[in-house]
Amino acid sequence: QVQLVQSGAEVKKPGSSVKVSCKASGGTFSSYAISWVRQAPGQGLEWMGGIIPIFGTANYAQKFQGRVTITTDESTSTAYMELSSLRSEDTAVYYCARERYDSGTQYYFDYWGQGTLVTVSS
Amino acid sequence: SSELTQDPAVSVALGQTVRITCQGDSLRSYYASWYQQKPGQAPVLVIYGKNNRPSGIPDRFSGSSSGNTASLTITGAQAEDEADYYCNSRDSSGNPPLYVFGTGTKVTVL
Numbered sequence: 510q511v512q513l514v515q516s517g518a519e520v521k522k523p524g525s526s527v528k529v530s531c532k533a534s535g536g537t538f539s540s541y542a543i544s545w546v547r548q549a550p551g552q553g554l555e556w557m558g559g560i561i562p563i564f565g566t567a568n569y570a571q572k573f574q575g576r577v578t579i580t581t582d583e584s585t586s587t588a589y590m591e592l593s594s595l596r597s598e599d600t601a602v603y604y605c606a607r608e609r610y611d612s613g614t615q616y617y618f619d620y621w622g623q624g625t626l627v628t629v630s631s
Numbered sequence: 632s633s634e635l636t637q638d639p640a641v642s643v644a645l646g647q648t649v650r651i652t653c654q655g656d657s658l659r660s661y662y663a664s665w666y667q668q669k670p671g672q673a674p675v676l677v678i679y680g681k682n683n684r685p686s687g688i689p690d691r692f693s694g695s696s697s698g699n700t701a702s703l704t705i706t707g708a709q710a711e712d713e714a715d716y717y718c719n720s721r722d723s724s725g726n727p728p729l730y731v732f733g734t735g736t737k738v739t740v741l
Contacts (some may be wrong), residue, residue: 545731546674554666554674554717567683577685604673615663615680616721616730621673 510537513605513622522627526533526593529625531605538586539563542608544618545579545590549601560588595629602626633657633722635733642739643708651703653718653733661721663701663733665694667716677716678703705738713740 517529531543544559558569562581569577578591588605603625608620635655643649655662662681666674676685678694691706702718705712718733 546732553735554668554719554732556719556732559730569726570728570729604731606674609679610721612682614660615662615664615683616719617676618666618674618719619676619679619685621675624673 511607511620513607513620515603515605515622515625518626518628521595523596523629523631525595526591527595527627528589528591529603529605531574531588531590531622531629532590533586533607536607538581539583542585543581543588544606544608545577545588546604546606546618547601549602551600552601557590562588563604566610592627595627597629600627600629633649633720633724633731635663635718635720635731637716637733637736639719639734641741643705644741645710645722646707648683648704648706649708649738651736651738653701653703653720655720655731655733656699656700657720657722658696658699658725658729660723663694663718663720665701665703666693666717666719667712667715669713671727674717674720706737706738709728710740713738714720 512534522616539562542561545557560567560579567579581588605622607620648717665678668674716736722731
């Protein structure tokens, strides 16, 4: 059974950075892409970016370009999402999710982490 | 980038059928996936591809697609189906391809 376990809640000051981890177990970590999705309080889901561990190249939503960095450590089957220059609007629950794709037209996220609340407040 | 539009809220009587729709240009190229999210919980995949359910998802959930519209149907809605539902699609309008989520639909079971 695949599990994605994320790091705990964080409280950060505006202008600082946060790094959230996502440790995978029960599957072949390197073979699947990992995405990061966030959800501000009372709002919908927002895709931030993703990475395929075996290639190490990340893709980011334009909104977060220059502020977000997604990396992986294959030795520990862990993915990381670092968001810099934090502002109050970045207060949200951040999720990691495993990407799957079949036949070139079916893309989906089959396993999700439990979420990490990041609060940005002075 | 593309957008996926959903109705903000729908209601359904217990045991009846409800259809949730998702519209967007990316759906002409890619199938939608659908996620159920209950308060305080992570999203759960309920439908992916043409009409596939992950293990453990009841068969009252089904999916369909036509043109730029994808639909999630709950046939015989149960109280535990009350939740927010989000569609998602690959988006190849930019380079590299990305993902986009729908705006979400709150389903209330009466």
